Amino acid sequence: MAADKEFVLTREHHRKAVLCLHGLTGSPGEMYRYGRDLFNAGYDVHCPVLPGHCQDAEAIKLTKWQDWHAFSLKTFDELAGRYAEVYVSGICLGAVLALAVAMDRPNVRGVAALSTNFFLDGWSLPPIRVLMPIGFATIYKFLYAFPETPPMGVKNHAVREQVESGLKSANASALNCFPLLCIYELSKLSRVVRRRLQDIANPVIIIHSRHDDQTSMKNAHIIERGVRSARKEMVVLRNSYHLITIDNEKDVVSKKSIEFFNSLENTGLTAAV
Amino acid sequence: MHDVLYSMFVLTMLACLACLIATWRVKRIFRDSARVIALSQWMNVVGVTFVVHLVGLLFFVVYAATMHQTGTALVFLALALSPFAIGLIADDYRKVDRFVIIQLLAYLLDLTVFPILFFFRVLA
Numbered sequence: 283m284a285a286d287k288e289f290v291l292t293r294e295h296h297r298k299a300v301l302c303l304h305g306l307t308g309s310p311g312e313m314y315r316y317g318r319d320l321f322n323a324g325y326d327v328h329c330p331v332l333p334g335h336c337q338d339a340e341a342i343k344l345t346k347w348q349d350w351h352a353f354s355l356k357t358f359d360e361l362a363g364r365y366a367e368v369y370v371s372g373i374c375l376g377a378v379l380a381l382a383v384a385m386d387r388p389n390v391r392g393v394a395a396l397s398t399n400f401f402l403d404g405w406s407l408p409p410i411r412v413l414m415p416i417g418f419a420t421i422y423k424f425l426y427a428f429p430e431t432p433p434m435g436v437k438n439h440a441v442r443e444q445v446e447s448g449l450k451s452a453n454a455s456a457l458n459c460f461p462l463l464c465i466y467e468l469s470k471l472s473r474v475v476r477r478r479l480q481d482i483a484n485p486v487i488i489i490h491s492r493h494d495d496q497t498s499m500k501n502a503h504i505i506e507r508g509v510r511s512a513r514k515e516m517v518v519l520r521n522s523y524h525l526i527t528i529d530n531e532k533d534v535v536s537k538k539s540i541e542f543f544n545s546l547e548n549t550g551l552t553a554a555v
Numbered sequence: 556m557h558d559v560l561y562s563m564f565v566l567t568m569l570a571c572l573a574c575l576i577a578t579w580r581v582k583r584i585f586r587d588s589a590r591v592i593a594l595s596q597w598m599n600v601v602g603v604t605f606v607v608h609l610v611g612l613l614f615f616v617v618y619a620a621t622m623h624q625t626g627t628a629l630v631f632l633a634l635a636l637s638p639f640a641i642g643l644i645a646d647d648y649r650k651v652d653r654f655v656i657i658q659l660l661a662y663l664l665d666l667t668v669f670p671i672l673f674f675f676r677v678l679a
Contacts (some may be wrong), residue, residue, distance in 0.1 A: 337587055343648045408595070413602045420605075420642035423583045423657050424651040425578075426598045459591040463648060 288330045289314060291321040297392070300543070301358055302329040302382075305374030305525075306399065306468055307430075307457040309336050311448075312373060316527040319536035320343035325543065326365065330357055332375070334454075334464075339427065343463045347471035354379045358387060367391045369543050374497070375468055375526055381505065382475050384484045392485040392546045394539045395505055397524050399497045400472040402465055404524065406433060406495035414465070423466045427459035433495055435524030443489040445525075479508030486511050487542040489535055491519040491526055515542060556568045557678075560618070564673050567611025568666065573604040575662040609635055611671075619677060627676045635668060637661045 289310050292299075302313040310317075310329040317327040334345030354370075361368045372380035378399060382554035384390045384413050402411065417423050420435065430449060436442040449458045454490050486509055490502035499518070506516050517538045522529035527536075577600040584590045584597070612635035619628035641661060645654040 312673075340586065354619070410595075410599055410602050416602075416605065418642075421645050422581075422598070422601060422605075423642070423647065424648055424654065425581050427591055427594060428593050429559045429591045429615075458588060483577070552601045 289317065289327070289514060290329070291317060291327040293326065296326045298322070298324070298369070298395060298543075298547070299326040299328060299361050299365040300369045300371055301354075301380075302327060303354060303363055303370070303376030303379050304329065304332060304335070305370035305372075305376055305397075306334070306464055307342065307460055308374065309456045311456070312525055312527055313371075316371075316536055316539070317533055318475075319533075320371075320540060320543075323540040323544070325369070325540075328357070328361060328461075332379075339459065339461055340360070341459055342457065343424070343461050345464075345467070347467040350375070350379055350467075351382050351471065351478045352385050354404075355458075358383050358390070359377060362387070362389055367410055369394070369546075371396065371539060373397050374524065375471075378468070378472055378475055381479070381482060381486075381509075382471065384486070385475065385478050385480045388484065390484045392487070392543055393482075394487045394489065394542065395502075396489045396499060396535060397526055398488065398490065398505060399503045400476060400501045400504055401469075401498070402460075402496060403498045403500065404494055404496035405498075406523075414462070417462050418466050418469070423462045424536065426462040428462070428465075429439060430460065433523055435496055436519065436529050437493070437523045438528075438530050441528055445528075458497045476504060476508065480510055481503065482509040483511055485513035485542070485546050487515045487517065487539060489519065489538060491522040491524070491529075492530075493520070493522070494524045494526075496524040513546070560677065563611055564612050564670075567608055567615070567671075568669065570604045570608035570611060571662055571665050571669070574608055575659060575666070577604060577660070578655065578659060579602045582659075587594075601605060605638070613675070615677065622675055622677075627672055630668065630672060634665050637665070 302317050304310050304313050313329045318328050321327045334342035334350040336365045369392045370380040370383050370390050373396040377395040384393045434445050449497050452493045488502045488505050577597050580597045612631050616628050616631045
């Protein structure tokens with residue numbers, strides 16, 4: 283996978299850009315192919331590294347959800363100052379952040395929420411996850427980390443092997459585990475976003491796999507029911523797991539996002555304020 | 556009834572001891588990303604023993620309360636809730652070592668106070 287660190291794809295005189303946000307403990311690499319497709323379709327693409335990511339587990343444990351949120355808003359504001367139209371797209375934690383940005387910025391032209399992760403309730407997580415609330419309430423939130431085990435969010439075997447070897451390499455930018463403390467921070471961010479979904483009136487496309495191994499379809503339905511956008515679309519995938527931007531249906535994800543963003547151009551459709 | 560009480564006492568004590576040992580093991584390896592599988596196995600032990608310990612203490616809270624030993628019931632309740640109190644105070648990862656030591660001391664206190672109360676109050 284290319285772009286293990288932040289990547290920016292720009293052309294001169296582009297008026298529209300997409301802010302891409304990667305997932306929890308992930309890296310911009312998981313958005314690179316998607317970003318390249320958007321770029322080829324005429325969008326500038328900015329995919330920064332979220333605070334605490336692409337370093338070691340200690341760095342991410344020192345990061346609070348407010349850091350992620352503030353960083354996403356700041357990056358969006360910078361882009362909004364340079365482009366006429368700015369869209370926000372994110373996967374996993376990035377999708378929750380994309381919704382959080384739309385919540386506070388009515389000028390977000392459109393949101394693509396990919397494999398949104400309000401709850402870690404997928405089928406591949408170990409049974410001990412039922413004790414997560416106890417972990418959150420005790421000091422064990424600082425200590426525990428769910429190991430990243432197969433299928434690692436990827437259904438495609440070749441890609442999965444690539445991800446697995448990437449995580450094992452000495453200079454891996456993504457983590458080989460999900461620290462419980464990060465999941466705790468994500469759960470707090472999720473709670474804030476879920477409570478304020480009604481504030482989102484921006485056009486939203488929700489793309490989620492029915493067989494997502496880390497987050498169930500419930501997460502996608504919460505957005506669909508919660509936002510008050512006049513324009514919302516739901517795309518359900520059937521041959522991918524969690525990392526839909528690199529899995530079997532990555533082309534469908536890019537195509538649907540591009541079609542959705544293109545359909546919003548010059549329509550004047552943005553958040554009803 | 557004594558058999559049930561003794562069984563619950565032994566179970567709760569063993570769970571507390573196992574929780575103490577497992578937490579100590581977790582403390583030693585939780586920063587080592589190469590040992591994340593071992594960490595998760597030790598955390599499974601922590602998870603199970605923590606719940607057994609909690610349930611055991613709550614059993615004695617109820618038992619002491621029904622025997623009108625209000626003070627004893629409150630001490631058992633305090634022991635049961637102490638991990639949550641420590642968790643509530645612990646909000647900064649930078650001080651994690653300190654919080655783990657406090658938790659380990661709480662388990663040690665538990666291992667001392669619980670048998671004393673069991674033999675001198677519950678069985679008395």
